[in-house]
Amino acid sequence: MHMHKLEKIWLIFGISALVVFLTVIGVSAFYLGNKPPSCLTTIDPEKVDQQKPFDKPGLNKVEGKAWDYELVFVASAFSYNPGKVEVPLGAKVKVIATTKDVIHGFNVAGTNINMMLEPGYVSEYTTTFDKAGEYLIVCNEYCGAGHHLMSSMIEVVK
Amino acid sequence: MANETVAKVKVDPRDAKLSMAHFFVAFSALALGGLMGLLQTLVRSGKWELPWGIDYYQVLTVHGVLLGLVLTTFFIMGFQYAAVSRTTGGHSNAARRLGWIGFWIMLIGTLMAATMILLKEASVLYTFYAPLKAHWIFYLGLTFVVVGSWIDGAAQIMTYAKWRKNNPGQPSPLLSFMAVINTVMWIVATLGVAATVLFQLLPWSLGLVDTVDVLVSRTLFWYFGHPLVYFWLLPAYMCWYAIIPKIIGGKIFSDSLARLSFILFLLFSIPVGFHHQLTEPGIDPAWKFLQVILTFMVVIPSLMTAFSLFATFERYGRSKGATGLFGWFRVLPWNDARFTVPFIGMAAFIPAGAGGIINASNQMDQVVHNTIWITGHFHLTLATSVVLTFFGISYWLIPHLTGRKLTKAMNKLAIIQAWVWFIGMTFMSGAMHFEGLLGGPRRSAFSTYGGAKQAAEWIPYQVAQAVGGSILFLGIILVLIIFVNLAFFAPKGEEEFPVAEAEDNAEKAPMVFENWKLWLGITAALILFAYTIPFIDIIQNAPPGSKGFQTWNKW
Numbered sequence: 001m002h003m004h005k006l007e008k009i010w011l012i013f014g015i016s017a018l019v020v021f022l023t024v025i026g027v028s029a030f031y032l033g034n035k036p037p038s039c040l041t042t043i044d045p046e047k048v049d050q051q052k053p054f055d056k057p058g059l060n061k062v063e064g065k066a067w068d069y070e071l072v073f074v075a076s077a078f079s080y081n082p083g084k085v086e087v088p089l090g091a092k093v094k095v096i097a098t099t100k101d102v103i104h105g106f107n108v109a110g111t112n113i114n115m116m117l118e119p120g121y122v123s124e125y126t127t128t129f130d131k132a133g134e135y136l137i138v139c140n141e142y143c144g145a146g147h148h149l150m151s152s153m154i155e156v157v158k
Numbered sequence: 159m160a161n162e163t164v165a166k167v168k169v170d171p172r173d174a175k176l177s178m179a180h181f182f183v184a185f186s187a188l189a190l191g192g193l194m195g196l197l198q199t200l201v202r203s204g205k206w207e208l209p210w211g212i213d214y215y216q217v218l219t220v221h222g223v224l225l226g227l228v229l230t231t232f233f234i235m236g237f238q239y240a241a242v243s244r245t246t247g248g249h250s251n252a253a254r255r256l257g258w259i260g261f262w263i264m265l266i267g268t269l270m271a272a273t274m275i276l277l278k279e280a281s282v283l284y285t286f287y288a289p290l291k292a293h294w295i296f297y298l299g300l301t302f303v304v305v306g307s308w309i310d311g312a313a314q315i316m317t318y319a320k321w322r323k324n325n326p327g328q329p330s331p332l333l334s335f336m337a338v339i340n341t342v343m344w345i346v347a348t349l350g351v352a353a354t355v356l357f358q359l360l361p362w363s364l365g366l367v368d369t370v371d372v373l374v375s376r377t378l379f380w381y382f383g384h385p386l387v388y389f390w391l392l393p394a395y396m397c398w399y400a401i402i403p404k405i406i407g408g409k410i411f412s413d414s415l416a417r418l419s420f421i422l423f424l425l426f427s428i429p430v431g432f433h434h435q436l437t438e439p440g441i442d443p444a445w446k447f448l449q450v451i452l453t454f455m456v457v458i459p460s461l462m463t464a465f466s467l468f469a470t471f472e473r474y475g476r477s478k479g480a481t482g483l484f485g486w487f488r489v490l491p492w493n494d495a496r497f498t499v500p501f502i503g504m505a506a507f508i509p510a511g512a513g514g515i516i517n518a519s520n521q522m523d524q525v526v527h528n529t530i531w532i533t534g535h536f537h538l539t540l541a542t543s544v545v546l547t548f549f550g551i552s553y554w555l556i557p558h559l560t561g562r563k564l565t566k567a568m569n570k571l572a573i574i575q576a577w578v579w580f581i582g583m584t585f586m587s588g589a590m591h592f593e594g595l596l597g598g599p600r601r602s603a604f605s606t607y608g609g610a611k612q613a614a615e616w617i618p619y620q621v622a623q624a625v626g627g628s629i630l631f632l633g634i635i636l637v638l639i640i641f642v643n644l645a646f647f648a649p650k651g652e653e654e655f656p657v658a659e660a661e662d663n664a665e666k667a668p669m670v671f672e673n674w675k676l677w678l679g680i681t682a683a684l685i686l687f688a689y690t691i692p693f694i695d696i697i698q699n700a701p702p703g704s705k706g707f708q709t710w711n712k713w
Contacts, residue, residue, distance in 0.1 A: 001414045001668055007465050014461040022451055025520045029447060034521045036436045038443040042701035077709045102289050102707045103372065105528050109597025109612045114437055114524045118372050119289060120701025121439035136610040140528035140599035142215065142283050144290070144709025148605035 037115040037125045045119035048074055048100045057081045059093075066092075067126055071154075073097040073137075075104040075117050078146030080137060084153045087129050094126045105140030108154060116141060129156045169655060173243035174559035176257050178645070180236025181556060183265060184229050185641045191224030192634035199586065199627030202620045204604040213711045214603040215281045222284030223275065226540070228268055231303065233548050234393045235260070235310045238337035240555060241396065242314045244655050245331035246321040253313040253320075260310025267302025270295050281710035283601065285379065286359070288370045291706030294363040297355050304348045304355075311341035322672065329667040332400050332413055333657060339420045340392040342674075343385055346681060347428055350381035362706060369703025373440045373696050380431035381689065388427040388456075390540055392420065394547035397500055398467055401551070404658035405496045408474030411466040413660035417671045419459035419466075425681055426455040429688030433518040437527045440699070445692040446520065452688055453518045460511065467504065473661075495564070495572035496554050496656070502576045503546030506583070510538035513591070531594020533601075534587040542583050546576055549637055554653050556644040563651035568640050575636040582633055586626025593619035 028034045048054045053072045060070045071093050074081045087093060097106050099117040106123065107114045115123040139150035169177070194217045200206045201214050208214060239257055243249050249257065273295070274280040280292035286300075318338045321330060329335070354375045362370045399416045403409055410416060432449035435441055475486020491497050513535040516522055526532060553572050557564050564572075594600075598616040607613035670676070 001418070002412070002665060003415065004412075004469070007415075007462070007469075010465050011458070011461055015458060018454055018457050022454060025450070025522070026447060029443065029520055035443040036446065036521050036524055037439065038441055038446065039439045040442070040699065042440070042699060044702045045704055046702070077707070102709060103287055105599065107528065107597060107599065112524045114527050114529075116435075116438045116528075118376075118439060119704040120372060123439045134611060136597070136607055136612045138597065138599045138602075138607065138613075140602075141287075142218075142601040144707075145213070145215065145711045146709075147215070148599075148602040149607075151605075151607045151610070153608075153610065 037123055039122050039124040041122040041124075042120055043098055043122055045098075045100060048098055053096055054098060059085055059087060065094075067094045069093045071095045073106065073152070074100060075106065075139070075150075076100040077102060077104075077144050078139070078150040080106075080139075080150070080152035082152065084155070086155045086157050089132050089156050089158050090128065090130055092126070092128045094124060096122060096124050098122050102143050103141050104143050104150070105138070107138050107140045109136045109138060111135060114140070129154075132156045132158055167244070167655065167657075168652075169240050169243045169559060170248040172254060173240065173249050176254065176261065177236040177240040177243075178556070178559050179258075179261055180232045180239070181552070181641075182645075183268070184233040184236065185638065187224040187228040187232065188634060189638055191221050191229060192631060194218075194221035194224070196627050196631040199620075199624040202602075202604050203624035204606075204617060204620065205624070211713070213278065213281060215283070215601075215710055216275065216278055218601060219275050219281050219283050220272075223271060226284050227303065230390050230540070230544075231264065231307055234340070234389065235264075235307060237393055237548075237551060237555065238314055238340065238396075239310070240559065240655075241333040242317050242337050245333045245657060246317050249313060249317045250320060253316040256316065257310055257313035260306045260308070260313065263306030263309060264303050265306075267299045267304075267306055270299030270302065272299075274299065278711065278713045285383075287379070288359060288362070288372050288375045289704035289707050290710075291363055291708055294360060297359045297363055301352065301355050301360070304352055307348070308345055311344060314338060314341050327669070329413075329417075329669065330672060331657075332410070332416060332660075333396060335417060335671070336392065336396045336400065336420050339424050340389060340396075342678070343392070343424050343427055344389045346678075346685075347382045347385035347389065350378040350431075351383075354378035369705055371697070371700050372704050373438070373700070374693075376435065376438070377431065377441075377689075377693065377696060380434045381428070381685075382431075383434055384431050384453075385427040387536070387539065388423055390544045392423060393551075394500070394503065394544045395420070395423075395463060397547050397551050398504060399463070400658055401656050402467070402497060402500060402658070403470045403474075404656035405494065406471070406474050406491055408470050408477070408658070409661040410658045411469040411473070411661065414665070414667045414671070415462055415466060417667055419462045421671060421677055422459040422462075423456060424677060425684060426452060426459075428681065429684045432688075432692070433520075433523070436520060436523040440696060441692060442695065445688075449688055450518060450520045452684070454515075457515075493569075493573070495569045495576070496550055498573050499550035499553065499576040500547040502580050503543040503550070506538050506542040506546070506580075510535065510543055513538065526594055528600055529594035530590045530598045530600045534590025534594060537583060537587045537590065542579070542587070546579060549575070552641065553644070554656065556641065557648055557651075557653035558655045560645055560648075561650055561652075562644060562648035563653055564644065565648060568643055568648065571636060572640055575633055575640065578629060578636060579633040582626045582629030582631075584626070586623045586630060589619040589622035589626065593623075 104117045135154040137152040274293045280296035282290045282292045430453040472486045480486040
């Protein structure tokens with residue numbers, strides 16, 4: 001099979017760019033720790049309220065961990081618990097969330113916190129809130145009649 | 159042989175009838191689904207509300223099912239059936255009967271699903287994620303659509319196999335080969351969605367089992383969901399590779415490379431579904447990244463395609479005496495809708511492909527996942543590149559099948575239609591992309607989110623989407639006028655079914671491309687490699703199952 005010389009150059013250039021690109025996102029994910037949220041913990045979706053840490057939704061200070069706070073959310077059609085929460089500026093926070101019924105989204109607008117909440121699974125993402133202000137949490141996976149009303153708010157305060 | 163080819167350049171009228179049956183369903187779906195799209199953008203602008211208790215999410219379900227599943231599947235099957243007929247010399251009676259059976263089963267399935275959606279028994283959107291539980295008739299209807307498409311596709315495979323048997327040692331006609339690749343990919347891919355519907359969702363919605371494993375269902379769905387988009391795209395590539403060169407008066411750059419790129423799409427479209435599940439719990443990040451790498455392998459055939467198309471254009475232009483670096487661009491037949499309409503689609507694929515690279519980029523997906531950026535993305539890929547190419551195909555295929563002519567007036571209207579589409583989509587998809595970067599969610603009715611400041615910033619973009627949506631709806635009216643004209647009113651005559659030839663110096667395609675045992679074997683091996691271990695993990699570490707929920711508004 002014949003391949004034109006210019007096409008060979010084009011493909012070699014393209015494939016090399018692809019290798020560089022995949023290396024960059026691979027190093028970012030596995031060496032710098034920027035993996036997408038992929039928590040493997042499971043939970044009984046009908047007993048969420050009785051289980052740790054979901055028996056205490058909201059911001060909880062923790063000791064002896066790589067993060068300062070755990071910010072716990074329980075989602076259900078069509079709300080998050082808590083509906084509003086204050087987080088101190090500069091705090092390193094592990095966001096932990098799950099759902100009691102259908103699949104929900106959990107997107108903190110204006111940040112990189114964006115994860116699916118699926119019944120039976122815990123979703124986690126660790127981040128530092130280093131800019132003060134209000135951050136709207138929206139459900140970005142269709143969950144029913146009130147999907148567009150489902151939200152919460154994180155206030156990052158000094 | 160040469161005379162025989164000339165004698166058979168028309169699609170057999172009996173095959174034409176079946177193709178047209180597909181197109182009537184496809185364009186009806188376009189009319190109704192397009193209207194639903196308009197309603198959505200108007201609702202989300204916040205300036206208008208749906209009357210008579212019609213629900214936004216019901217409208218959204220109709221839009222997605224009709225345009226994402228019905229329009230595409232019926233158009234593609236109708237087009238491929240005609241392309242195989244045209245390039246092999248026609249279907250046998252047995253293949254034609256099979257095609258009709260497939261068509262009717264798909265249509266019955268569509269009507270079953272549609273009825274349940276209209277009764278508000280299935281406002282679950284076209285992705286029907288469990289544990290939202292629709293009426294069992296909805297799932298059974300979808301099963302009929304898939305099974306019908308298998309039977310419909312089997313007609314193409316049968317005719318291809320017969321041609322191969324009658325022409326031993328010869329590479330099959332390029333368009334037939336491409337149609338069969340796409341059909342085979344579709345069959346392999348739909349096994350996933352068939353598995354979740356038949357073994358999980360149907361028994362669960364019938365009440366035979368109480369719970370469903372949500373992550374298994376989603377993983378099976380996305381095993382199907384990504385090749386689905388290539389199933390939409392490859393017929394457009396068939397037109398770009400093997401039909402457009404003839405329309406402009408040029409040649410196919412390389413027949414062999416065209417076949418190779420289609421084989422690469424078959425191999426790398428399927429073992430990649432995790433890139434739709436990047437932000438999901440329960441899947442190991444190493445396996446997600448592995449599928450991200452496999453996802454990006456489709457960059458290679460995409461680069462080959464871009465090269466071939468522009469090489470064809472440039473060579474044609476230079477043969478017409480064009481000079482300078484870009485002189486060939488000006489001599490392309492811009493007054494011919496059969497070329498210009500798909501060309502606008504092709505151009506849209508440049509930003510559309512760039513957006514796709516962002517979406518699939520592992521951690522970068524967190525910025526855009528499930529924001530309305532994604533909706534903007536697939537309105538460039540599917541609703542511009544693919545759909546404009548489908549329109550461009552219709553403008554010669556429908557009159558070819560109905561024995562009519564594309565008149566000068568309709569040709570002009572078709573070009574205007576494409577520009578209207580382009581302008582409407584620039585507004586709508588552009589605004590969706592920008593709103594998505596600010597965090598605006600997809601699949602949501604109008605909301606101020608309790609007066610949140612960030613949500614207020616999204617509203618101007620939603621107004622722009624309504625403007626774009628209204629312009630696009632005008633585009634749909636225009637295309638329907640052209641369709642009805644070409645089907646019923648255009649003057650009788652002969653419209654060519656253009657099939658391009660490869661350049662004279664291009665040698666015969668290697669027969670290894672027709673070795674299905676080899677390519678299906680590699681396809682299966684890649685799927686097993688990418689899915690076996692994570693899928694076993696998902697099943698072994700499964701949480702208690704979910705019971706069903708119906709959280710949408712009922713009548």
